[in-house]
Amino acid sequence: MAAGNPWDPASAPNAAGLLLDHFVASGMVTQEMLNISKKSASCFVNFSRLQQITNIQAEIYQTNLEIELLRLEKDTADVVHPSFLAQKCHTLQSMNNHLEAVLKEKRSLRQRLLKPMCQENLPIEAVYHRHMVHLLELAVTFIEGLENHLETLRNIPHVDANLKEMSKALAKMDILVTETEELAENILMWQEHQKEVCEIGEFTSSIIMMPLCEDYSGRIEKLPGFSSIFLILFL
Template identity: 35%
Template structure:
């Protein structure tokens, strides 16, 4: 017994055989239809269930495909959706307009940037003018003190020079100590010699 392939996209050997019989007038389509209507109820129920499963699977595949398309559209909404594209286009137009205004005012902007800030009048309220004068005086004093400190730091010897001076002073101090020690030894020797001479003269 041949197993029938229930896929709608394939032709079974039995179907091809029946088609040849109909084309050669061996059987008529009515006879085939009447024979198929007399099939056993068990076979017809199995066939209906198989067809129903195939239709259900098709519907599930279609729904899955539509769901995938919706997910993809949601992910790429900011690129493909006209609402987001129109907002981005408006922002881009505003930015381009701003750049055009800057290019039109390029000369005036360049002159404003090149203009020195010195000798410009700063509006100061009347009750704050004396505080501004005090602040300016403090600023001048601070600048003067800072310059003095910087000058003293620049003129002061560095740490290496100070170490060299300390080493020289230490060497000189050690030399003086050696001289004092030798002089003290000489004084002691002369004192001992003088005392020995006095003792000899008294003994005579």
């Protein structure tokens, strides 16, 4: 049977309990002080907490170490992981087989490369012919645009020189336009002058011909029979 707690006044009365009751009654201690002193506080509680903290820190360190290992494995997976290594080995094996086939057919490949590519048809199925027509149109358009772009790129280093030549040509054109305008004005003036000269010549010839016509008409009238015919022909 468990013994009574000597610090608990409510337990069975004993000497310690009676003494504590006497102290409480006399006011030397209070019930609250007795309640506080009654609580058990093991001296190993702090040590257990320290042990728990140490264990938690060890778990955190172990978790961080595992995370670092996983990161390292992820970074080096293409080097050390079996699946990636198998894929690389398969790719290398395929490349090796292709190179072996190329070396075996080296002579025929060399002859095909030396042979000019002309008058040869590529085997294309009939269902793809319409697509090939569209593809050829696109290729022609692309080549035309490519030639224009290449010509533009070739002319870029000569842009400054071309601009200078254009400026000189424009200056010469302005001079030629001015000279042409002056020449046109001179031609118009010459035409007016020639017109005036022709008018003066016609007027002078008419004045000179009038006495001659009168003299000839008087002489013709004296001729019998031929006067009227000659006058008509002359006039």
